[in-house]
Amino acid sequence: MTEPALIEIKGVTHAYQTATGPLPVLDNLNVSVPEGTFTAVVGPSGCGKSTLTKLIAGLLRPDRGEVWLHGERVKSPRKTVGMAFQNPVLLEWRTILDNVILPLEIVAPRMPKKDRIKRAEELLALVGLEGFEDKRPSELSGGMRQRASLCRSLVHKPDVLILDEPFGALDAFTREDLWQTMHELRRQEPFTSLLITHDLRESVYLADEVIVLSGRPATTQFVLDVDLPGERALDVLYQPKAVDYLATLRHQIQIAQGRATQEEAAQ
Ligand SMILES: Nc1ncnc2c1ncn2[C@@H]1O[C@H](COP(=O)(O)OP(=O)(O)OP(=O)(O)O)[C@@H](O)[C@H]1O
Structure with missing residues (x-):
């Protein structure tokens, strides 16, 4: 079958x-x-x-x-389900790292904080945003914001x-x-x-x-x-x-x- x-x-x-x-x-x-x-x-x-x-x-x-x-x-x-849209809608009062972590706070509230941070940092590095973890969304270019948004939609390892x-x-x-x-992300995970x-x-x-x-x-x-x-x-x-x-x-x-x-x- x-x-x-x-x-x-x-x-x-x-x-x-x-x-x-x-x-x-x-x-x-x-x-x-x-x-x-x-x-x-x-x-x-x-x-x-x-x-x-x-x-x-x-x-x-x-x-x-x-x-x-x-x-x-x-x-x-x-x-x-992870979703990413044309407008990345990142929260300005959170850093880039905290924006990426957000779905884990909802989907995996018991996950230790250090593991959440590690997961988000790894993804950010994968899309070339290493060193921008502590920036606010407005400090990034449109393409960088979209990279962060992709990390956020993948951080909790969605089925789709x-x-x-x-x-x-x-x-x-x-x-x-x-x-x-996208090809690189797909290859890595x-x-x-x-x-x-x-x-x-x-x-x-x-x-x-x-x-x-x-x-x-x-x-x-x-x-x-x-x-x-x-x-x-x-x-x-x-x-x-x-x-x-x-x-x-x-x-x-x-x-x-x-x-x-x-x-x-x-x-
Ligand atoms: N909540 C809603 N209430 C009423 N009509 C809606 C609603 N959402 C979408 N529509 C209408 O349904 C149709 C399909 O909308 P949808 O956004 O799915 O199309 P799309 O193919 O994604 O459009 P585009 O390519 O322009 O982004 C459109 O005519 C839209 O105006």
Whole structure:
């Protein structure tokens, strides 16, 4: 028997209740993320990508269908999910180290303080923030704050790391640095991740599989298996295979936006 995937979205349908009536956002969506893999989700703006992350984290309940995490049905917020967003929301009254430690205070209150500090310091060193432990968030650049936020989302070793456009607000060079940091983090402490992004290059560089969602209400329109080496240098994006992937994804997004057809994509 094959192991169930770590994240299983089975036939999920969801609508928001608005003043003008229900707004259908997800329609019979099926997504499966095996343990240890990195899945990226792309799709037109407003199609329901963030809604999907809230369902996985247990912050929303689907109208129909089921969300499973590690063999358990998700019915309420989960401590075993780490999340990082476009805006890192670090607490200014805490140092960088204390910001990173915060999830351990909630999830592992009995963990000795020295162990919490050691764990946070190790992660900060891994993302290149050694020496910045005692700084306040406002003393760091945007890219450094996002690195600290990644440490905070991983400090309690969550089953799954959900990344909702975490690099979207960064300049292109900082973003590429962070992509490499993600590969390094994954190598040092493997985790299962679901990344929401608008950046197709980012999806191909980071993910093992890219899921293209259709326009709202979203369903799975296309799945790309990224057959590139696990350890990727940035130049991989200029190799013919990656360039083909990017062209395919661009076309699929145009289809999702209603600007092209599957027949045109096949030509
Ligand atoms: N709490 C809410 N109540 C009502 N409508 C909502 C709510 N949250 C999101 N929506 C609407 O649901 C739709 C999907 O939103 P969602 O944030 O999931 O899309 P998205 O694909 O992540 O968007 P983007 O790519 O622009 O970040 C949007 O039209 C949004 O306006």
